[in-house]
Structures are given as C-alpha cells and as structure tokens.
Amino acid sequence: MTKQIIRVVDLHKSFNNLEVLCGINLSIEKGKTTVILGGSGVGKTVFIKHLIGLMKPDRGSIYVDDVDITRLREKKLAEIRKKFGMLFQESALFDSLTVGENVGFPIKEHTKLSTEAIDKIVREKLEQVGLQGIEDKYPSELSGGMKRRVGLARAMALNPEILLFDEPTTGLDPIRKNIINDLIINTQRRGGLTCVAITHDITTTFQIAHRVAMVHEGIIVEEGLTEEFKNSSNPIVQAFLAGKPGE
Amino acid sequence: MVSRILFRLGEICTHFVKEMGEIAMLLLNTISWMFTPPLRIRNIFRQMESVGIKSALVIILTGIFAGMVVALGSYTGFKRFGGESLLGMTVALAMARELGPVMTALMVTARAGSAMAAELGTMRVTEQIDALATMAVNPIQYLIVPRVLAGIFMVPILTIVCASIGILGGYFVSVGLLGLNPGIYMANTVEYVEFLDIAKGVSKGFFFGFIISLISCYKGFYARGGAEGVGKATTEAVVFSSVAVLIGNYILTSFLF
Numbered sequence: 001m002t003k004q005i006i007r008v009v010d011l012h013k014s015f016n017n018l019e020v021l022c023g024i025n026l027s028i029e030k031g032k033t034t035v036i037l038g039g040s041g042v043g044k045t046v047f048i049k050h051l052i053g054l055m056k057p058d059r060g061s062i063y064v065d066d067v068d069i070t071r072l073r074e075k076k077l078a079e080i081r082k083k084f085g086m087l088f089q090e091s092a093l094f095d096s097l098t099v100g101e102n103v104g105f106p107i108k109e110h111t112k113l114s115t116e117a118i119d120k121i122v123r124e125k126l127e128q129v130g131l132q133g134i135e136d137k138y139p140s141e142l143s144g145g146m147k148r149r150v151g152l153a154r155a156m157a158l159n160p161e162i163l164l165f166d167e168p169t170t171g172l173d174p175i176r177k178n179i180i181n182d183l184i185i186n187t188q189r190r191g192g193l194t195c196v197a198i199t200h201d202i203t204t205t206f207q208i209a210h211r212v213a214m215v216h217e218g219i220i221v222e223e224g225l226t227e228e229f230k231n232s233s234n235p236i237v238q239a240f241l242a243g244k245p246g247e
Numbered sequence: 248m249v250s251r252i253l254f255r256l257g258e259i260c261t262h263f264v265k266e267m268g269e270i271a272m273l274l275l276n277t278i279s280w281m282f283t284p285p286l287r288i289r290n291i292f293r294q295m296e297s298v299g300i301k302s303a304l305v306i307i308l309t310g311i312f313a314g315m316v317v318a319l320g321s322y323t324g325f326k327r328f329g330g331e332s333l334l335g336m337t338v339a340l341a342m343a344r345e346l347g348p349v350m351t352a353l354m355v356t357a358r359a360g361s362a363m364a365a366e367l368g369t370m371r372v373t374e375q376i377d378a379l380a381t382m383a384v385n386p387i388q389y390l391i392v393p394r395v396l397a398g399i400f401m402v403p404i405l406t407i408v409c410a411s412i413g414i415l416g417g418y419f420v421s422v423g424l425l426g427l428n429p430g431i432y433m434a435n436t437v438e439y440v441e442f443l444d445i446a447k448g449v450s451k452g453f454f455f456g457f458i459i460s461l462i463s464c465y466k467g468f469y470a471r472g473g474a475e476g477v478g479k480a481t482t483e484a485v486v487f488s489s490v491a492v493l494i495g496n497y498i499l500t501s502f503l504f
Contacts, residue, residue: 056375078383085381094376095369119496164381 005030005162005194006051007031011060013046020046022218023060033188033195035205038215039240044198045089047215048166051076051196052084064162082110085155086164091147092137097127100135106157125153128190145176146180152183163187165197169204181207202241206230214240261349262323270465273387277395277461279389290393293347298394298460299401306405307412309350310342317341318420331427335436343440343448349496352455355402356488359498360463364484367467368477376468391468395460402456403449410448429447447503451477451496458495459488 006028013021020043028034038044048063049055053069061068069080093102095231103122107113113121119135129149139147148168155163168184169177185208188195199205205212206226213223214237222234229237239245317338325331367390370376372412379386414436421427470480 015298049377054380074385078385081381086378088374088378090373092374092377095373106384109382109384153351158382234297 002032003030004028005065006196007061007063007064009061009135011047011050011062012058013043013050013055014146015071016040016060020218021050021057024218024220026213026223027221028194028196030194031192032185033208034211034213035242036196036198036213036215037202037210038198038201039200042215043218044200044215045166048086048164048198050198052081052086053238055241069213082158085158085160085162085163087155087166087168088146088150089138089167089170091151093147093150093154095139097138098135099131099137099139099142102139103135103154103157106154110158121157122153125156126150128156128187129153130179145172145179148172148180149183152180152187156187156212160193162194162196165195165199167199167201169199169201170196177201177204178207184208201212212231216240269469270461271392272466273290273468274461276387277464280385281392281396283388287389287393290389291396294393294397295401297362298355298397298456299404299454301356301360302401302405303408305354306393306409309354310347310409310412311416312334313346313350314338314342314416315420316417317346317413318417319426320420322425331425331429332435334421334427335417335432335434338421339414339436340444341439342410342413342417345448346403348406348448348451348455349492351406351409351452352415352459352491352496353400355398355405355456356459356485356492359398360459360488361481363460363463364467364470364481366475367391367464368470368480371470372458372473372476373470386468393466394464395457397457398460399453400456403452406449406452406455407445410445413416413439425463437490450503451499454495454499457493458491462491462493467481498502 004027008024008026011021011024012019013183019020024047026036036044036047046055049108050057053072057070063069063071064080064083067080069077073079093099094105100119102123104118107118111118122135123132126134129152131146131149131153134142134146134150138152142150165184169180171178181204184195184197187193188208195208196203197208209226211224212226212229213220214229215221218238222229222232222237224232230241232238278479318334321334321337322331325334325337354473367376370390375387379389418429420433422429453492466480466484466487467477470476
C-alpha cells in the first residue's frame, strides 16, 4: 500500500470574510506526482502555501509524515520545511544574488560544506536542469524559462523529499512548457520524489500527474488517478476539461 | 450620513489598532530573533554600510548648512541686545540636542528607510520572502534583525557627525563671515555645553534609529499589491517614520532635558 506523506484534513481559510478554502480534504501519496487542478482564483496558491506552513489555516490540519504542521512553532516548522523544495510561479529568485549564489543559498544556510563543495553541487544541480556556465549571471539577465529552471535547481539543492510547484508552466510558450514538464517528470523519477503541483494548465496536468485533484469553489470536487480523472463523469470536471464555463 | 461617518471612523480605528498590533508582534519577533543564533554578522555589516556609510555625505551636507543657518539666524537676534558672544553656545546646544538628532533621523528616513521599505516590499510582492521561509530561513532574522541593528548602531554615530559638522559650520559663519572673536566663541561653547547635552542627543539617535528601521521594515515586510503596493509602502514608511521622529523628539526632549 502506498504511504500518504501529506494529509490535509478539513482545511478552511478566509480573507476579509471571503471563504477561499471551504474544507479541503486530500491525501498526497509518497513518490508520486499529484496535480491540484483548478481555474484561476479558486485558491490553489493559498492551498499550496498552507502545505509548507507559509499560511496558517482558520480551521483544519495538515499532517506531513504524521506531524500536524499547523500547530508547530516556527523553529519546529523550519525543520519540517527542510523536507520540502518549492518552485514559485515567478521563480522568486533573489535578484541581488547571482544564479550560483541563489542555488547555493540553501546549502550555505544549512550545511557546513566548503565553498568549493557548494560550487560543485551548484554546478551539478544546474546541469540537472540543463543549464551550464550561467553561475555568474543575475536573474534579471535570464529568460522566464531559464528562471524557472534555476528556481527548480534551487528547490532541489538540499535533495528534498517533497517538491512543490506553483503554476510551473504558466506564461511559457509550448516549447519551454514541455521542457519544464520533462524536467519535473525526470526529477520526480530520478529521486522517487513526491511532487505536488498546482496549475490550471490541462496539458501540463496530464503530462506530469500520477494523480489529479480538482479544486472548485474551495473544495476538492474530484480526485483520482490521471486516467480515472480524465474519464470522470463529474460535470464540473468535464466542463473544465472542455474549457466551458462551469456551473 | 452620521452612520457613514461613524462607520468610516470605526474602520480607521480598527486599521490603526491592527497596525499597532502587527508592529508590536514584529517588534517582539525581532527582539526574539536578535538573540537566536546564528548572528548574521555579514548581513549586519552590509546594512550598517547601507544606513551609515552611504548616508554620511547627505548627513554632512545637512549638518553643515543647519549649523550655518542657526548661526546666521541667531546672530541677528543676539546683535540687538549685544549678546553675540552667546552664538557659539547656541549653535552647539541646538546641534547637539535637537537639530543633530532630528536632521540625521529625517535624512536617514529619506535615504535608508525608504530603501528598506522598497527593498523588502519588492521582495514581498515577488515572493522572495516566502522563498526564504520555504528554505527554512526565518525572514525576520535574515532581513529585519540586521536592518534594525544597523539603525540602532549607525544613527547615533551619524548624529555625532551631524552635530559636529554643524558646530563647525556655525563656527565658520560666526568667525569667518560675521567676524566674531574665535577665542570668545570657543570659550562660550566649551563653558556652557555639557557632556550630558551631547549624551542625551546621542541617546535620541538610538531611539530614532530603532523607530525608523522598525517602521520602514514593517511597511516593506507587509507590502501588498505589486508595484503600486511597494510605492505605497515606501511613501508610508517615510511619512510615518518622519512623524514618529518629530513626535518622539518632543516627548524625549520633555523627559530628557
């Protein structure tokens, strides 16, 4: 039986009396890629930020390896966060640091490795995402696709167990979208990682996902293996896949 | 009409209380992370350079012209009753007790406080602060503690620079341009200005450095809404810090002197 590495129980979150998450229940299987699919503004980013403790829920629990992270204090939460790597929608690279310094940042913060050893890891991680010789460039000198790849290299720097992707292919052209999708697939397979991605992109979803969950009006309306999801009889799912306005 | 005014008043009060609460929480967290290892020496020195060294030129210019104008302005009044000899003491006291700390604080607010708010605000809206947290690095410890420490340590030093240069500027105008006797000018300055005057002025610098960096960091750290939000946060940081400095100066003067 596949182990559940993350368990979300009855998650609620409101902003200014507007309920964004209205009781989300979801389990993330270890070593698989789960995609949270949903339209713009349904609270996907709010949801993924809860998974890593960037936001506190109004109600509900999130268990990571059976530890409820919603009740942890900052220092304990930091320990749990070392299991995670996260690729942000706009990469969130530190614009005052070079690419090499960005990728090496978490290694420098959490290990006592020498500068040479860190540089070696940085080169390896950049090679894994298909980028070489750009260590001295600044993020402002990179294209959108390259920034995502550097962001992925940084997210993988500490060899995390879980990788989170916030809209990994939004705003990219089809070629760069495929490059990022392939990278996610290869990264997941190589390390047997648990990946959680949120997106509204159907192509990306069906390329990278083992399991798909759909968020609609603050709750999970459908969840299952990718093939099961495609064939779901749920009218909300079918409307979304067909690009028609939902109910 | 009345209910609308009351509603708006309620909103303003709620917003004020919320902001005060957030600043208090940020203050407590900053103090707590200040004494939690690792001490990020390199970050602290980088911020000290930004707040101190890079503000030095503007502080020197401000100080020298402030001292000169106090001398020039006071001379007219003193001359009317033959009290020109008191000019040195007047300039020195004004610079050490009031103008030095306040002018320094306002200049640091304009140069370094606005930079703090804009930098942190940009990091917030581009998710760089969230990225720090996901890498298990506490953003308050990494970003805010070095800035607040830099404010606390550098503003008093800049206050001393500003006051000293201002006194020199006053001397230049009084002796060089207005023809006062340099011996009498200096003797009066040394006789009437006490060490406590300087110490109290410097202690104002500690307070102003702390309040400017805390308000600027708060505004930037909690910025929302893209480029417009960063602009708003920067403006508010400068306005609120300047007002806090002026109000704080009155309160401190009434308690200290």
